[in-house]
Amino acid sequence: MLDASRLTPLQRVSLRFAVISLLFYGLCIMEGMIMRGQQISFDLMEADHYFALMGAHPMVGIFGSSFMLVFGAFYFLVPTLMKKSLYSQKLAEINWITMAVGVVTVWLAGFVFRYAALYTNYWPLPVTEFKPISLLVFATGNILIMTGVMIFCYNIFATVFHRSDTEEPMGPLLKSAVGLDGFVNVYRRWRGEKVEEPLMPLPIVAIFRGTIDTLLDALVLGGISIVFLIHAVFLFTGEPLPTTWFDALVYKNIYWWGLDLIADGLVLIYVAGTWYLLAGLISGRKLFMENVARAALLVELVVSWNVWAHHLLADQAQWNWMKILSGEMVTAFELVTSGIAIFVTLKTLHDARPLKMTPQLKFLLGGILGFSLGVPAGIIQADLGMNRILHNTQWVIGAHAHMQLLIGLGMTLYAALYALFPMLTNDTPLKSRFLTNFHFWAHLIGGIGMSVCMGFAGMDGMLRRTMYGADHPFQPEMIGAAIFGSLMVVAYLAMMYNIISSIGPRGLLGIFVDLPDAGEQGAESATPA
Known part of the structure; x- marks a missing residue:
């Protein structure tokens, strides 16, 4: 059982993030199963509620x-790997609270107030089609989330570059964090010259670079949420602001540039860094082709700034040159950067054989499999011809998005x-190895x-933003999706039971509040009055 009184502040705040994350994941799979049931044709909710849930x-x-x-x-790993203290423990505590409140607020905007502009929030639908209260609640929640994201970025950047714990000058630190030393070392090795040891561990480089995309994403989505908030306030006054000041196509490009920094930016970079970290921990070896991996992370960062247009390939108003350059050509390059990350990780593990099949190794290989399936599915639809067929179907969110997010x-x-x-x-040991394997x-x-x-349903023509009536032709695929989705629910429950039974209810509660010592409490209760 976990003795929470012995946790360090850094351990405690990291565990708070983890617990809240797992609770939100439970809410997320509950929402998913409700939508699965609705798609089979169970009459579970009205259309506006269904689409609000989808958003x-x-x-x-x-x-x-x-x-x-x-x-x-990352709050735990960055200080630990750099052998430094976290810049601000207080900011980290504010961080998880701000984001948790923001996510709950956004959820309430949809589930209670029926805000249903979906994930895309295309202009001007948010400010013309929904009640002011729903827009206000959504905008407020999203601003809170992005505030939390920016707090994280500031805290991580400040920890990396805080110089009270190190004598290293800022220039070399920044060079290593960006990954330029990877390119320099690759060049030196090609010239037969001596290769210098980088200042920063490779996982820190990945975290730093991914956090750049995280910050840019928060600035874009937070800025748009402020626009929503201003419009909501004027809607309450009965004098709505005009919407023509913001060109819809320009809005789409700005919004998708920021939003795609998640899917095709920070996620891929963070995941690659996590693979590299786990490969090193599991194998006990130096990462294979480490300098190439460092250089590839910098390339991925630049690529992530230029791939958003594949989301607008089916938009007739979008500029054709941008569809081809950003939507097809640059997007296809993600096969290269992702392939490098997969190869480096697997080669490192391969060279360390034999390895014990630990839970972290199993899940690492599962994550690699997920991206090996999901990334090519995304590249397939990032083609002008295929996109016309697949863009607004279940293929996009099934074979591509859910494969990458749930498995990868x-x-x-x-x-x-x-x-x-x-x-x-x-x-603290996990109670059941069987439940971990399950x-x-x-x-x-x-x-x-x-x-x-879901992907097969998409290939058959099932749209992703449509409610179908009873006995629609895609029922077999949706029944299959519901059955497999139910298996994921059971997997989640098994994991939660295993973790909670391992740390104990008292340990779980002790992560969030200071509890009296169990021995002292028992002694006090035994003392006669």
């Missing part, structure tokens, strides 16, 4: 679950969770199965 679902999954788990892990990202995060669990809980197989089979069923 809240990715916000909870991305910012409530994935971001929170990533932030918690999800299993990578679980690998990190299982690897960091003993470090964060002072070597979690792996049930999540893997359930996630791939559900994504494939």
Whole structure:
């Protein structure tokens, strides 16, 4: 059982992020199963409620679950790997509270107030089609989320470059953090010259670069939310502001540039860094082709700034040159950067054989499999011809998005969770190895199965933003998706039971509040009055 009184402040705040993340993931899969039932033709809710749920679902999954788990892990890893103290413990505490409140607020905007502009929030729909209260609540929640994201970015950057703990000058630190030393070392090796040891560990480089995209994403989405908030206030006064001041096509490009910094930017960079970290921990070896990996991370950062237009390939108003250059050509290059990350990780593990098949190794391999399936699916639809067929179908969110998020990202995060669990809980052992293995197989089979069923439905023509009536032709695929989705629910419950029974209810509560010592409490109760 976990003795929470022995946790350091850094362990405690990281665990708080993790617990909140797992709770939001539970909410997210509940939403997903409700939508699965609705798509089978169960009459569960009205159309406006269904689409509001569809809009809240990715916000909870991305910012409530994935971001929170990533932030918690990085708050622990950055100071630990750099052998420095976290810049501000207080900011970290404010961070998880701000983001948790923001995600709940956004969820309420959809589930209660029926805000249903979906994940895209295309202008001017948010300010013309929904009640002022729903727009106000959504904008407020999103601003809180992005404020939390910016707090994280500031705290991480300040920790990396805080110089009270190091004598290193700022210039070389920045050069190493950006990854220029990777290019320099590759060039020196090609010239047969001596290669210098980089100042920063490779996982820190990935975290730093991914956090750049995280900050840019927060600035864009937060700025647009401020626009929503201003319009909501004027809607309450009965004198709505005109919407013509913001060109819809320009808005789409700005919005998708910021939004795609998540899917095709920070996620891929953070995941690559996590793979490299886990490969080193599991193998006990130096990463294969480390300097190439450093250089590739910098290339991925630049690529991530130029790929957003593949989301607008089916938009007739979008400029054709941008569709071809950004939407097709630059997007296709992600096969190269992702391929390098997969190859470097697998080669490092291969050279360290034989390896014990630990939970973190299993989930790491599962995460690699998820991206190996999901990234090519995305490249397929990032083609002008294929995009006309697949863009607004279940293929996009099934074979591509859910495959990458649930299997690729999800299993990578679980690998990190299982690897960091003993470090964060002072070597508290997991209670059941069987439940850990069950979690792996049930999540893997359930996630791939559900994504494939949705992908097949998309290839048959099932739209992703449409409610179908009873006995629609896509019922077999949706029934299959629901069955596999149910397997993921069971996997989640098995994982939660395993973790909670391992740390104990008292340990779980002690992560958030200071509890009296159990021995002292028992002694006091035994003392006669």
